[in-house]
Amino acid sequence: MEMKQIQTLYPGAPASAAAERASRRQLRQWQEQRLRSLYQRTWEHNAFYRNRWLEHGLRADDVRSLDDISKLPVVSKRDFESDLAAHPPFGTYQGDFSAIRVQASSGSSGNPKPFFQTRNDWNTITNLWSRRFYAQGVRAGDVFQVVFTYSLFIAGFTGTEGAMKLGALVIPAGSGAVTPSERQVRLLSDWGATVIAGTPSYVLHLADVAEGMGMELKEDFKLRIGIHTAEPMTEAARRSIESRWGIKAYDNFGSVETGAPTFECPEQNGYHINEDAYIFEVLDRDTMMPVPPGNDGVVVVTTLFKEAAPVVRYNLEDISSIVDDPCPCGRTLRRLMKIKGRASEMLKVRGVPFYPTAVEGVLETFPELTREYRLIVDRVGQQDRVTVQLERRSDIDEINPLRERLERAFKVATGLAMNAELLSPGELTRSLKVEERIKVKRIWDRRGEKNV
Incomplete structure (x- = not known):
């Protein structure tokens, strides 16, 4: 795909408004077309999935409609780990597309798992990050301090580029390991940051540090928005961030494997799914069959746009539900509700x-x-x-x-x-x-x- 095609198929904000408010019929049509393309592309270029599908009796033309996704086997983290062990150092699940970088899971449950990104993959993911930020109030001219770590973990890099695409001025401070927390606090204050992006626990830690330095959180800073991901943000943590810093704190759900699949809107009532770029399913954790809307199960994700290292019916092991109810914000994208926990945790x-x-x-x-x-x-x-x-x-x-x-x-x-x-x-x-x-x-x- 050329860059122009990516901007058309998976536009960043604010051009994404039409996709975020598309009819359910249009969204289904996009998903169906893109699932067929993903299946064909992955069959041709990715031995990991092709071999698994052949073992399940599938052929190269067996996915023709959205309903056919149920024919495909669910993939787990253990499947990737086994592939890495059998085919070091990167496994066969990366496929044979020309990749420009590798990011990896943080290794919170096992060793870090690498995931390749092509230039198209990267451009699409950063477009989707710009959607998150725009929905949460980021605009050109905002001073945007990133306190995610810059490492194999993906959020610092993709978040930076997503903010830049909106015209925000990014302060790439990184985590406290690179920029000590006392200096982070000084930058937030002296450079007039209006947005902070980081894990909820670290943003709360910075509040403790600032108060320990004798600073008033609501007087000595210009912050108005907090953007969070990479770890669960409970409602208690949100209330603490908002009340202490005097800002609006937004949660986002995603992973290194998936990119930027969801975002909260100002209603803060679930994560809108970028359904033009992903298929989300909630399955019973024992039977791996779909559960009705509103019922809890494990979250299973398919990345429709990915070339290198796609995930096709990937079990994230997170427990949640999907609701079809209309959102007052006007977006037609379905919502994934707050993650209740990880099955393994x-x-x-x-x-x-x-x-x-x-x-x-x-x-x-x-x-x-x-x-x-x-x-x-x-x-x-x-x-x-x-x-x-x-x-x-x-x-x-x-x-x-x-x-x-x-x-x-x-x-x-x-x-x-x-x-x-x-x-x-x-x-x-x-x-x-x-x-x-x-x-x-x-x-x-x-x-x-x-x-x-």
Whole structure:
């Protein structure tokens, strides 16, 4: 595809307004045409998928309509990992298109997995990032500070180019590992940043740092928008970011493998899916069959535009639902609802299932604590024990009353008895390496380890 074709098929903002408000009939027609093209292109250029499809009895012309997507096998992260092990260093799932760069998953569950990008892939993804930003209020002239890490992780690079396409002035500060947090805060203030883009946990950390420097968050900064992705942003975290910084905080869902498939609009009620560029399905995690709209299941994604390293019915293992209800913003794109957790991260302790994000709602009611936490699960004898490590904002004389209140609140929120371990100011921040992390990892399950 030439650049002109990409701009026509997958336009960036504001030219994307027509695609975002297209009729459901038009969106289905685009998806059907592009699925056929993807299938043919992938069959010809990608041995990983071609071999899998042949094993399932498929032929080169077996995908003719959108309904035929159900014929294709669902692909998992383990399938990619097995392919990498069998065909190092990059596997066969990259295909044979000429790629210009490689990005990789962060390795939050396993080793980093590389994904190639052709020039067309990259241009399309950055167009889709511009859609996110435009929907969330970014315009030409905004001063846009990026505090995502610039590494194999994709968000810093694609977010930068998406903002530049809108005419924003980008400050590529990167994470605290490159630009220390105190300097990040000075840049935000001195250079008059109006938009900050980063993980929710790091943006909250910057609020702690700024206040520690004696700065007033709502007076010493010009920020009006926060744009977040790369880790779950709970509603508690959103409220904290918005109330402390005095900004509107937007969440976005995506991954290195998929690019920029979704975005929140000003309604902040689910993620609009860029349905001209992706097919999203929600499947029952056991049967891998579609669930009705509004019902929870695992999120399965197909990238319609990708040349190198496409994902075709890729199980992200995230738990959510899709709703068809019209959005007051006027967009006709369906919405993926808030991610409830990752199937692999659901903990089952003493027979009770829960997701770690349940802890964040509790922390919102304890101003004595930062928003950093870590869950440690041990097996003591025949029983599971959960300890929540938390960080105090300042030294407290009476720790026991605070600990008791926390443990009662955790019991109410999760149905589980948990031990609260209160660490001194900065101790957990250093242990979790907040300054340099790409995305947060909250669970340390030690039940399989010896001598615990």
